[in-house]
Amino acid sequence: MTTVDSKSVVSDAAQRDAFGPVASQAKADGASIEHGRSKCSVPLSVFALTSDGHLASRKPVAAVATSCAEGSASLSLGWDAMPAYPSLVLGVPTLDGRTLFAGCVLTSHEVRDDGIHCEINRGGIGEIILTEEARIPTLNTEFFQYRLPCDDSVYDSWLRAGILKRTVLDRVLVCGKCRSVATFRFACRQCGSGRVAQKMLAHHFACAFVAPASEFETAETLKCPNCRTKHLVAGTDFEYMPGDNECDVCGWSDRELEQTGHCLNCDSRFAAHKAVEQELVGYHVERLASLADIADLGRSRVTAAGHVPA
Numbered sequence: 001m002t003t004v005d006s007k008s009v010v011s012d013a014a015q016r017d018a019f020g021p022v023a024s025q026a027k028a029d030g031a032s033i034e035h036g037r038s039k040c041s042v043p044l045s046v047f048a049l050t051s052d053g054h055l056a057s058r059k060p061v062a063a064v065a066t067s068c069a070e071g072s073a074s075l076s077l078g079w080d081a082m083p084a085y086p087s088l089v090l091g092v093p094t095l096d097g098r099t100l101f102a103g104c105v106l107t108s109h110e111v112r113d114d115g116i117h118c119e120i121n122r123g124g125i126g127e128i129i130l131t132e133e134a135r136i137p138t139l140n141t142e143f144f145q146y147r148l149p150c151d152d153s154v155y156d157s158w159l160r161a162g163i164l165k166r167t168v169l170d171r172v173l174v175c176g177k178c179r180s181v182a183t184f185r186f187a188c189r190q191c192g193s194g195r196v197a198q199k200m201l202a203h204h205f206a207c208a209f210v211a212p213a214s215e216f217e218t219a220e221t222l223k224c225p226n227c228r229t230k231h232l233v234a235g236t237d238f239e240y241m242p243g244d245n246e247c248d249v250c251g252w253s254d255r256e257l258e259q260t261g262h263c264l265n266c267d268s269r270f271a272a273h274k275a276v277e278q279e280l281v282g283y284h285v286e287r288l289a290s291l292a293d294i295a296d297l298g299r300s301r302v303t304a305a306g307h308v309p310a
């Protein structure tokens with residue numbers, strides 16, 4: 001889904017109506033290069049951003065790019081379409097129905113007979129929010145929480161406008177109290193300590209006696225404490241078997257340990273089944289590599305429409 005609907009991809013006739021001779025003249029010139037800028041006539045959408053990155057309006061205004069270079073461009077807008085804030089996001093439609101986005105800042109504007117002429121440079125808060133660093137959560141090493149740099153409401157406004165797409169990147173188990181990341185270990189079921197050791201048992205085949213291996217050990221030989229047979233050979237006369245786990249802290253002893261979490265932020269310990277599963281959500285966007293590409297996208301459109309490309 002894109003917000004740049006058919007309304008922003010205006011027809012040639014509509015462009016002349018909305019933007020007057022500037023747009024149509026640029027079209028007639030094709031994509032000639034002037035002062036290092038490619039002249040063009042490419043319809044696109046413009047979203048204005050508040051200083052904290054929220055979209056000022058969910059609906060973009062239609063504009064036409066009249067020239068572009070790698071880091072700057074000129075736009076022609078209708079008289080009533082002046083952006084409310086200087087920070088912008090441009091949405092440039094592609095032939096295959098996608099929209100590529102770029103963050104820009106309005107550097108100057110001029111009201112002319114045929115509408116408003118704006119100069120823009122790439123950059124601003126829109127461009128920052130479009131970077132991967134602002135769209136993929138990272139682990140905050142102070143609180144050990146996965147966080148995104150902007151408020152949720154910023155991403156929500158971009159989502160509703162169709163610029164960003166929500167993506168579940170992973171799932172992590174976090175502390176139920178503070179939602180921070182935890183470490184996990186197999187621990188004592190009674191006190192949660194990881195200081196547990198498994199005792200080894202010995203099983204004498206001849207008399208079927210089983211006891212802690214330490215009870216078979218004497219100064220000179222291995223001897224069954226039950227039937228008193230000496231010189232036992234491991235594998236032939238007896239076998240070692242895993243026994244209970246014993247906790248060094250509380251003395252608890254049991255066969256099974258429990259997977260236990262320890263929160264890196266609030267230090268609480270909890271059974272792993274009480275951890276909270278958190279979705280790590282990031283946002284996907286298709287970015288415009290260079291503002292100079294706007295002219296190329298316009299050229300493809302002319303070619304696809306059956307005209308001879310410039």
Ligand SMILES: [Zn+2]
Pocket residue numbers: 188189190191192193247248249250251252
């Ligand atoms: Zn314990």
Ligand SMILES: [Zn+2]
Pocket residue numbers: 204206207208209224225226227228229
């Ligand atoms: Zn024995």
Ligand SMILES: [Zn+2]
Pocket residue numbers: 175176177178179180263264265266267268
């Ligand atoms: Zn915690």
